[in-house]
Amino acid sequence: MSAALNDNTAGWEPLIVSFCCNWCSYAGGDLAGTSRMTYPANVKVIRVPCSGRINPMFVLRAFQRGADGVLVAGCHPGDCHYTSGNYQSRRRLSAFKRLVEFAGFEPERFEVRWISSSEGDKFAEEMTEMTEKIKALGPNGKMRDARWQSVI
Amino acid sequence: MKKIIAREKLPELWKSLSELGPLFLPVQEGPVVLFQPWQEGAETNLDTTNTAVPPKDLFLPREETYMQYRCKGKELEVIPAEEVKPAVLFGVHPCDLYAVEMLDKVYMEQDPPDELYKKRRENTTIVALSCASPDPFCFCNDFDVNPAEAPGTDVMAQLKNGSVLLEAKTDKGKALLEQAGDLLEDGSGEEFARREVKTADFNLKLDGLPEDLKNRFEDPVWDELFKSCLGCGVCTYVCPTCYCFDVEDFGHEAGGERFRCWDSCMYGHFTEMAGGHNPRPGRKERVRQRFMHKLRYYPETFGQIACVGCGRCLRSCPVNLDIVQAIQALGGETVEQR
Amino acid sequence: MAERNLDSVKKIREAVSQDLLGGRISQVLGWEKGHYWWQSRPLFARSEADLEKLTWDSFCVINLSRYLLEELKDHEKVGVLVKGCDARAFNRLLQDNMVKREQVILYGLPCPGMLDYNRLCEEAGAVPDGIVENNGTVVLKTDGGEKEVQREDIMLDKCRECVYPDPAAYDQMLLSPQGEREAAERFKPVEELEELPADERFAYWEKELSRCLRCYACRQACPFCSCRECFVEQENPRWQGRAYQPSENFMFHLVRAYHGTGRCIDCGECERSCPVDIPLQELNRKLIKDINELYGDYEAGLDAEAEPPLLTYRPDDPAAFSEK
Amino acid sequence: MSSVNVLLPQQATILDITEETPDIKTLRVVGKEGLPFDFMPGQCAMLSIPPVGEAIFSITSSPTCRECLEFSIKDVGKVSSALHSVVPGQQIGIRGPYGNGFPVDEMKGKDLLFIGGGIGLAPLRSLIGYCFAHREDYGKIDIVYGARSPADLIRKSEVQESWAEEPNTDVHLTVDAEFPGWDKNVGFVPTYVSDLGFKPENKIAITCGPPIMIKFVLQALEKLNFTPDQVITTLEMRMKCGVGKCGRCNLGPVYVCKDGPVFTLEELNALPAEY
Amino acid sequence: MPRTGVFICHCGSNIAGTVDIDQALEASRNFPGVVHADEYRYLCSEVGQDIIKKAIEEYNLDRVVVGTCSPRMHENTFRKAAAEAGLNPYLLEVANIREHCSWVHKDMEVGTPKAIALLRAAAAKAALNDPLEAPELDVEKRALVIGGGIAGIQAALDIAEAGYIVDLVEKDPSIGGRMAQLEKTFPTLDCSACILTPKMVEAAQHPNINLMTYCEIDEVKGFVGQFDVTIKQKARYVDPVKCTGCGICWEKCPSKTPSEFEMGMTKRKSIYVPFPQAVPMIPVIDRERCLYFKKGRCQICEKECPPQAIDYEQQDEYIERRYGAIVVATGYDQLDPSVYGEYGYGQHPDILTGLEFERLFNASGPTGGKVVRLSDGKPPKKVVFIQCVGSRDKARGMNYCSKICCMFTAKQAILLKEKVPEAKSYVFYIDVRTAGKGYEEFQRRAAEEYDVAYMRGQVGKIFPEDDYLVVRGVDSLSGRNIEIKADMVVLAAASIARHDAPDLGRLIGINSDSYHFFNEAHPKLKPVETHTAGIFIAGACQAPKDIPDSVAQASAAAVKAVGLLSKEKLLGEACTAEVDHSQCSGCLNCEAICPYTAITPVELEERYKDGTLQRTVAEVNPALCQGCGSCTVTCRSGSINLKGFSNEQILAEVDAICLQR
Numbered sequence A: 001m002s003a004a005l006n007d008n009t010a011g012w013e014p015l016i017v018s019f020c021c022n023w024c025s026y027a028g029g030d031l032a033g034t035s036r037m038t039y040p041a042n043v044k045v046i047r048v049p050c051s052g053r054i055n056p057m058f059v060l061r062a063f064q065r066g067a068d069g070v071l072v073a074g075c076h077p078g079d080c081h082y083t084s085g086n087y088q089s090r091r092r093l094s095a096f097k098r099l100v101e102f103a104g105f106e107p108e109r110f111e112v113r114w115i116s117s118s119e120g121d122k123f124a125e126e127m128t129e130m131t132e133k134i135k136a137l138g139p140n141g142k143m144r145d146a147r148w149q150s151v152i
Numbered sequence B: 001m002k003k004i005i006a007r008e009k010l011p012e013l014w015k016s017l018s019e020l021g022p023l024f025l026p027v028q029e030g031p032v033v034l035f036q037p038w039q040e041g042a043e044t045n046l047d048t049t050n051t052a053v054p055p056k057d058l059f060l061p062r063e064e065t066y067m068q069y070r071c072k073g074k075e076l077e078v079i080p081a082e083e084v085k086p087a088v089l090f091g092v093h094p095c096d097l098y099a100v101e102m103l104d105k106v107y108m109e110q111d112p113p114d115e116l117y118k119k120r121r122e123n124t125t126i127v128a129l130s131c132a133s134p135d136p137f138c139f140c141n142d143f144d145v146n147p148a149e150a151p152g153t154d155v156m157a158q159l160k161n162g163s164v165l166l167e168a169k170t171d172k173g174k175a176l177l178e179q180a181g182d183l184l185e186d187g188s189g190e191e192f193a194r195r196e197v198k199t200a201d202f203n204l205k206l207d208g209l210p211e212d213l214k215n216r217f218e219d220p221v222w223d224e225l226f227k228s229c230l231g232c233g234v235c236t237y238v239c240p241t242c243y244c245f246d247v248e249d250f251g252h253e254a255g256g257e258r259f260r261c262w263d264s265c266m267y268g269h270f271t272e273m274a275g276g277h278n279p280r281p282g283r284k285e286r287v288r289q290r291f292m293h294k295l296r297y298y299p300e301t302f303g304q305i306a307c308v309g310c311g312r313c314l315r316s317c318p319v320n321l322d323i324v325q326a327i328q329a330l331g332g333e334t335v336e337q338r
Numbered sequence C: 001m002a003e004r005n006l007d008s009v010k011k012i013r014e015a016v017s018q019d020l021l022g023g024r025i026s027q028v029l030g031w032e033k034g035h036y037w038w039q040s041r042p043l044f045a046r047s048e049a050d051l052e053k054l055t056w057d058s059f060c061v062i063n064l065s066r067y068l069l070e071e072l073k074d075h076e077k078v079g080v081l082v083k084g085c086d087a088r089a090f091n092r093l094l095q096d097n098m099v100k101r102e103q104v105i106l107y108g109l110p111c112p113g114m115l116d117y118n119r120l121c122e123e124a125g126a127v128p129d130g131i132v133e134n135n136g137t138v139v140l141k142t143d144g145g146e147k148e149v150q151r152e153d154i155m156l157d158k159c160r161e162c163v164y165p166d167p168a169a170y171d172q173m174l175l176s177p178q179g180e181r182e183a184a185e186r187f188k189p190v191e192e193l194e195e196l197p198a199d200e201r202f203a204y205w206e207k208e209l210s211r212c213l214r215c216y217a218c219r220q221a222c223p224f225c226s227c228r229e230c231f232v233e234q235e236n237p238r239w240q241g242r243a244y245q246p247s248e249n250f251m252f253h254l255v256r257a258y259h260g261t262g263r264c265i266d267c268g269e270c271e272r273s274c275p276v277d278i279p280l281q282e283l284n285r286k287l288i289k290d291i292n293e294l295y296g297d298y299e300a301g302l303d304a305e306a307e308p309p310l311l312t313y314r315p316d317d318p319a320a321f322s323e324k
Numbered sequence D: 001m002s003s004v005n006v007l008l009p010q011q012a013t014i015l016d017i018t019e020e021t022p023d024i025k026t027l028r029v030v031g032k033e034g035l036p037f038d039f040m041p042g043q044c045a046m047l048s049i050p051p052v053g054e055a056i057f058s059i060t061s062s063p064t065c066r067e068c069l070e071f072s073i074k075d076v077g078k079v080s081s082a083l084h085s086v087v088p089g090q091q092i093g094i095r096g097p098y099g100n101g102f103p104v105d106e107m108k109g110k111d112l113l114f115i116g117g118g119i120g121l122a123p124l125r126s127l128i129g130y131c132f133a134h135r136e137d138y139g140k141i142d143i144v145y146g147a148r149s150p151a152d153l154i155r156k157s158e159v160q161e162s163w164a165e166e167p168n169t170d171v172h173l174t175v176d177a178e179f180p181g182w183d184k185n186v187g188f189v190p191t192y193v194s195d196l197g198f199k200p201e202n203k204i205a206i207t208c209g210p211p212i213m214i215k216f217v218l219q220a221l222e223k224l225n226f227t228p229d230q231v232i233t234t235l236e237m238r239m240k241c242g243v244g245k246c247g248r249c250n251l252g253p254v255y256v257c258k259d260g261p262v263f264t265l266e267e268l269n270a271l272p273a274e275y
Numbered sequence E: 001m002p003r004t005g006v007f008i009c010h011c012g013s014n015i016a017g018t019v020d021i022d023q024a025l026e027a028s029r030n031f032p033g034v035v036h037a038d039e040y041r042y043l044c045s046e047v048g049q050d051i052i053k054k055a056i057e058e059y060n061l062d063r064v065v066v067g068t069c070s071p072r073m074h075e076n077t078f079r080k081a082a083a084e085a086g087l088n089p090y091l092l093e094v095a096n097i098r099e100h101c102s103w104v105h106k107d108m109e110v111g112t113p114k115a116i117a118l119l120r121a122a123a124a125k126a127a128l129n130d131p132l133e134a135p136e137l138d139v140e141k142r143a144l145v146i147g148g149g150i151a152g153i154q155a156a157l158d159i160a161e162a163g164y165i166v167d168l169v170e171k172d173p174s175i176g177g178r179m180a181q182l183e184k185t186f187p188t189l190d191c192s193a194c195i196l197t198p199k200m201v202e203a204a205q206h207p208n209i210n211l212m213t214y215c216e217i218d219e220v221k222g223f224v225g226q227f228d229v230t231i232k233q234k235a236r237y238v239d240p241v242k243c244t245g246c247g248i249c250w251e252k253c254p255s256k257t258p259s260e261f262e263m264g265m266t267k268r269k270s271i272y273v274p275f276p277q278a279v280p281m282i283p284v285i286d287r288e289r290c291l292y293f294k295k296g297r298c299q300i301c302e303k304e305c306p307p308q309a310i311d312y313e314q315q316d317e318y319i320e321r322r323y324g325a326i327v328v329a330t331g332y333d334q335l336d337p338s339v340y341g342e343y344g345y346g347q348h349p350d351i352l353t354g355l356e357f358e359r360l361f362n363a364s365g366p367t368g369g370k371v372v373r374l375s376d377g378k379p380p381k382k383v384v385f386i387q388c389v390g391s392r393d394k395a396r397g398m399n400y401c402s403k404i405c406c407m408f409t410a411k412q413a414i415l416l417k418e419k420v421p422e423a424k425s426y427v428f429y430i431d432v433r434t435a436g437k438g439y440e441e442f443q444r445r446a447a448e449e450y451d452v453a454y455m456r457g458q459v460g461k462i463f464p465e466d467d468y469l470v471v472r473g474v475d476s477l478s479g480r481n482i483e484i485k486a487d488m489v490v491l492a493a494a495s496i497a498r499h500d501a502p503d504l505g506r507l508i509g510i511n512s513d514s515y516h517f518f519n520e521a522h523p524k525l526k527p528v529e530t531h532t533a534g535i536f537i538a539g540a541c542q543a544p545k546d547i548p549d550s551v552a553q554a555s556a557a558a559v560k561a562v563g564l565l566s567k568e569k570l571l572g573e574a575c576t577a578e579v580d581h582s583q584c585s586g587c588l589n590c591e592a593i594c595p596y597t598a599i600t601p602v603e604l605e606e607r608y609k610d611g612t613l614q615r616t617v618a619e620v621n622p623a624l625c626q627g628c629g630s631c632t633v634t635c636r637s638g639s640i641n642l643k644g645f646s647n648e649q650i651l652a653e654v655d656a657i658c659l660q661r
């Protein structure tokens, strides 16, 4: 773990990368916006067609590049726009989540949520909750590649 | 200058020497012994024969960032890496130092010299430890490696009845022993025991082999020998005389760094070119390259076979394809058959 | 010398030579002795003379199925000697469409478990000159005399923990089956690690993985790694950097392990091939254990027809995240 | 710092860029003060473009040009494509020169036959420029240059105008197939070489191009009774260091980056054919 | 390196209020490849779009990033604008700095850096965008309806009415399906044949409908707009052109076999039409039973047939046709209740299933329309109906409710009372479910006016004693044990999927639920679509259904099909998956995962040593691929990639977001 990271947690703000499926969760995010809900700006969303598109390698890359938490969000099981994408990702990401925990990541660092396009409130809540949990945990040094920010 | 120290007191010596810079010595890491920087409480192991991986990474690190750069608009600023800091390498066996000599030829003697390597060599003080007993994989006898003497070492050391006897061979070596000060007792009265170490006897016929191989590039031996090879590259990574590397960049829009790291001729991508053409497309060509390099090309340029008989490839190849098998196949039956 | 049942060797030779010399197959993959009595090498036998070298003893550990990837290009039909894990590896390759069943004759060899050179030495206190195997025990011979030990105690870890020593796929079973083994210990290291606090677990892996040379021998030896181009070597995108950073070590190992989800046959070849003895099996087994817990028992390689767990789903599957 | 790490690039600046063909651009590059280094025709340099990496390219300008170095670069992959996106004034890294270069002294007094295909003209152009600058040292110069289509010929105006106007020089152009407006030869380079029926007496043939072209050019030259020591070619291998250490580009004991890339056919015949 | 232009929208103050536009512009200018950056109050307006279009030309832009509202809102607007300026629309990326940024944050200090991060990610992604083309697909103006039950007939009629040719494929010798087996239909009790037969005839005579009975689907290839289907016309051994349907052949045929239509309760001949109102009225010879085919002699039918329509030499024929759309309406089966040993089904002739009982009312049925016991021909005095036989039974049967049983039981109890006034009905039920117009009233009438005794409870055992059947059960309301000496027992056996549904699903490339009913694309919003574009479902093949629901769904499916057929061209998905054949190892894991069966193996020839070698690789059919990207994750080596959301692009976005400058 990079020592430098833990020194100045004072002004530290976590970086959370969220992968959202286009049809449900991203739209849920849009609804949160349209409804002027607020949630922390720490979360930055990457739009993907389906939670089935989420390759665990994307998640690890985010950790390498300094993400403090990663949240994948997709349609509720049964509601997948592509029928089975979230059923597939449920298995894949469950196995993967346990693996990253086994590697020593705190369980909160990687989460998966089902958020429908009508759940703007849930979107905002989940983003807030994730941010708060990560704030409580502190910066993630695990797997962070110190070289990424070494020359800016 | 000869000094002696009781083995129990070695941790104190480590501590003192590590003030000179990181002190690398054989450390028990779980099931294997590796050269690792010494830390308080490290489980050192001087009784091991050969470490799982040779200490070549002190001079040719597994990864070495040699420059950083910053990009601003159209500008590019190159920032060379910091100077190489001094280090101490303790407990290296003679065969590994014979191997370092071979790397020296490539990296320092051949034009242009490699400054990175050279600086690491110059800044490292080496304490060699003579071999007491070989393990069954050692076959350095075949290469006239003297287990009691190590070329180019700064200090020669020997384990002796619960003590370690140390003799400085160079000024750097003297400075090292002086650093330890009172910890070391005078050892001028002590004699280095003569060591006759009998290693595995494979009865290799090495004389004339490089010459013989000159026109055996298309030899049928190659059609069989490679078959079991997985192309895993372990043999090259654990071999003290292998030295290929790769250069890569890591960075983003604002800057980054360039490093070199170990690479291996056993990998498919090693020689692959734009458009997919690969001069060494298969395992056969790669196995041939590895053994030809050791047994013919290196000798042709530097006058000696690039193997010291450390036995690491015999121990580590997952399918037990090693240089002895290659030499036997090339020098034994096949020659007569042809 | 490693004395073993010469009858068995004879039986095997007879069986395969019938097919080889009869022209049913043009090559047999088996084992021959290496330089040392505790080593063997793959044997690519195409003639009677080659068959003379064929051996079967407690050191025929190398998994031969992987060689089919290349050998089937050159041969119409190949015979392979398969232990339990080799047969599971074969099934794995079959499931990934890497081999054609009709191109291969499998000769099943129920495996008594292979012996561990390091354990032999430890038990003997030196490098033994040879061993004699009895039923369940092994006599280690050294200069200093002889020592009898339990076979189980000097077996490779991966063999001690093997549940299915009998080939799950074969055309001809050459020796009598061993029966399923009890491998209660299989998941114990995983469970112990699971007990640790996250940070300690991370520290454990950081240390273990710090040794990794990233030679990728583990991958080369692995029967589920049959990709034409592994993610680690890809230029575009560059999933995996070459640097020896802890970050890159984790990337490689987590991804490789993840790629084994429901595919790792638990043969332990990765770990055996690793020159610096990284406990890779613990990662693989974590996934085996979790998949079994979450989605029902599945043992990769046992049944080539069974649907791999990540290639299917049930609408009511459980999830490992806090939300179902 | 006592001496410099050979792998460290110097800073260089792009002067300007010419689009030669749809996938080849020529970059003109200067060092901090004038040329970054002196070199001989046939030598190469490693160009860096962070954070993408480095790749080796022939210096295509003649050493007699003191203004800048020129590189003709074909877009085939990461670095080459990044180099295609540079803009004038942009700084890149450069190190070199690498390789042996052409044996300009041994070629003195001989007639020269240059045979180039596509991007293969790049190293030849440096030598051709050099020979023109030392015109009196060399005899008749023939240049056979071909590409897939007229659009794939590089340095068109230079080849067709300035070179053709040099004394005692003939330029023979060819493309693989008929194209509207193309009035020169149509056909593959090796065939054209045979058709032109060059005499080997006191001649040296220097060829560079795609491997398949080289293969057939060599056969054509052999038929025309050129001896292996009269034929010079340059090889391309994957390279990372350029100084004979990284271990990629060897043919037997010979390193293409250091001992090549220029070889006579005679030299090549003595080496393992691993290229 | 691309030439990217970045355009940031104020959206009035919607964005500008929370994002410092100048700062965002300044930052954007430093992104790699950005050669131009500009802003405007309302980018989506005509003027705003013009700014983008002009800049594309002026700065020779080959990528555009707009920082605006959600791409779900205006991505198409901007893409169209870019296309008008000559740029491939897929070279434009949207950074959602409104819904995902300015609207959810309050301060500039928070909103601005986040907007910059999102813009950076969009620029990084855009740099890797490739020009994409949505495939244009031709539409064959012909539909295929599989299954000639009421649902299939209705769908075929509706499509035909809209002016398109329909092939109606039925596996049996006649269309009609289950409804043809029914006597009267709830809740109005009109006669099934009276309302069905005209429809059958209409279908047969409709100029746009091509009736293909006694046919099976052999192969389906292709994709929406262009399904290439091979249909097997099973040999009838009767020339349909010559046959006049006079019926002499089946009258004279000496060989008998249990009738499928009559649920085996009576016999039919070896040359037969399944029921008297069959459409077409052309018999088939049952080759398995026919004496001539079995023993080589007989040929009576051939001799007797006046127009000499019998043709023993007829062969199965394979017909290949292309269709733009397919409607699947293959209906349902009845569970065989003999798995429930306690009910004694199959062991006693007076224990019947609902469908069997239904046939007893029918004038042409096994008893000529008299409701009598099959054992002794006496009319039953006490009939026990048992509901939920196999339905709603987690342990041994199906989890689901068969939906129609409560209603047809009520119907049958009423019909019984009408036919045998002295008969008394008892119904054992778990719940009575009567959702539907007029259904509750209907059922209540049964209970109140027709003296049907409804007993909530379960039957534990049925066994014969003397000449009645003892039905033992428990009344779960009172807890009392009940024993009824019944003359007849009718089991409302669960409706289940056709036994061959999974095979058919595989054949045509649609999937089924765990009970093998075909799956709709979305349980709420796409109830007649399947995951395979261009294939629709109707009737009881999707789930148990009654006739009105079947007909409604059939019409809906027809509308969908017609909508599709009415298009000149179909626009496919541009962001589809793509396999790099040089990398693909051919493991076909992706094939297993694709919900749209868009991936198939293909063979490649590859140079190997001096010869060549065959190698299997995966290939994506861009017309079938919907761009979910699930396959890309299954492919460990990343050999299959998704255009528009490629691995490279997503990684670039991650990198860009994590580069905190």
Ligand SMILES: Cc1cc2nc3c(=O)[nH]c(=O)nc-3n(C[C@H](O)[C@H](O)[C@H](O)COP(=O)(O)OP(=O)(O)OC[C@H]3O[C@@H](n4cnc5c(N)ncnc54)[C@H](O)[C@@H]3O)c2cc1C
Binding pocket: B271, B272, B273, B274, B275, B276, C235, D044, D054, D055, D056, D057, D058, D059, D071, D072, D073, D074, D075, D076, D077, D078, D079, D080, D081, D119, D122, D123, D235, D236, D237, D238, D239, D240, D261
């Ligand atoms: C002596 C010499 C002179 C050359 N002169 C020129 C020249 O004047 N103009 C020109 O356009 N090209 C020249 N080349 C080729 C040029 O070096 C390669 O095209 C370039 O390195 C490709 O790098 P890249 O990063 O663009 O490709 P990458 O993205 O790295 O790779 C694309 C493919 O090229 C392979 N590759 C990587 N590096 C090299 C390399 N150094 N040589 C060959 N293949 C490689 C990779 O394995 C991969 O398969 C020369 C090569 C050599 C050896």
Ligand SMILES: Cc1cc2nc3c(=O)[nH]c(=O)nc-3n(C[C@H](O)[C@H](O)[C@H](O)COP(=O)(O)OP(=O)(O)OC[C@H]3O[C@@H](n4cnc5c(N)ncnc54)[C@H](O)[C@@H]3O)c2cc1C
Binding pocket: E146, E147, E148, E149, E150, E151, E152, E169, E170, E171, E172, E175, E176, E177, E178, E179, E182, E184, E185, E186, E187, E215, E216, E217, E329, E330, E331, E332, E354, E355, E358, E404, E408, E411, E498, E500, E504, E538, E539, E540, E541, E545, E546, E547, E548, E550
């Ligand atoms: C005892 C009973 C009484 C009922 N009473 C009523 C009632 O009173 N009122 C009411 O509304 N509903 C009633 N129903 C329900 C009614 O039967 C169904 O709603 C209706 O038949 C469904 O029609 P369908 O066209 O979907 O299926 P089906 O009627 O099953 O028709 C499907 C057709 O497809 C054909 N087919 C199957 N597979 C293939 C294939 N692979 N290729 C080609 N053709 C194929 C079949 O041969 C059949 O002709 C009753 C059901 C039962 C069991």
Ligand code: SF4
Binding pocket: B228, B229, B230, B231, B232, B233, B234, B235, B236, B266, B316, B317, B318, B319, B320, B321, B322
């Ligand atoms: S020889 Fe052995 S160690 Fe070397 S690459 Fe081949 S299999 Fe690996």
Ligand code: SF4
Binding pocket: B235, B238, B239, B240, B241, B242, B294, B306, B307, B308, B309, B310, B311, B312, B313, B314, B323
């Ligand atoms: S070839 Fe093998 S024995 Fe020789 S030096 Fe290398 S590792 Fe040691």
Ligand code: SF4
Binding pocket: C211, C212, C213, C214, C215, C216, C217, C218, C219, C270, C273, C274, C275, C276, C277, C278, C280
């Ligand atoms: S074999 Fe061992 S050292 Fe090599 S990559 Fe695998 S874990 Fe690392």
Ligand code: SF4
Binding pocket: C219, C224, C225, C226, C227, C229, C230, C231, C232, C255, C256, C259, C260, E636, E637
């Ligand atoms: S590690 Fe993954 S990508 Fe690499 S070979 Fe194994 S399965 Fe394939």
Ligand code: SF4
Binding pocket: E579, E583, E584, E585, E586, E587, E588, E589, E590, E591, E617, E618, E634, E635, E636, E637, E638, E639, E640
């Ligand atoms: S999963 Fe990947 S490697 Fe396997 S068949 Fe599909 S594209 Fe090819």
Ligand code: SF4
Binding pocket: E576, E577, E593, E594, E595, E596, E597, E598, E599, E620, E624, E625, E626, E627, E628, E629, E630, E631, E632, E642
């Ligand atoms: S992206 Fe989805 S629909 Fe397309 S081929 Fe892959 S899995 Fe099938």
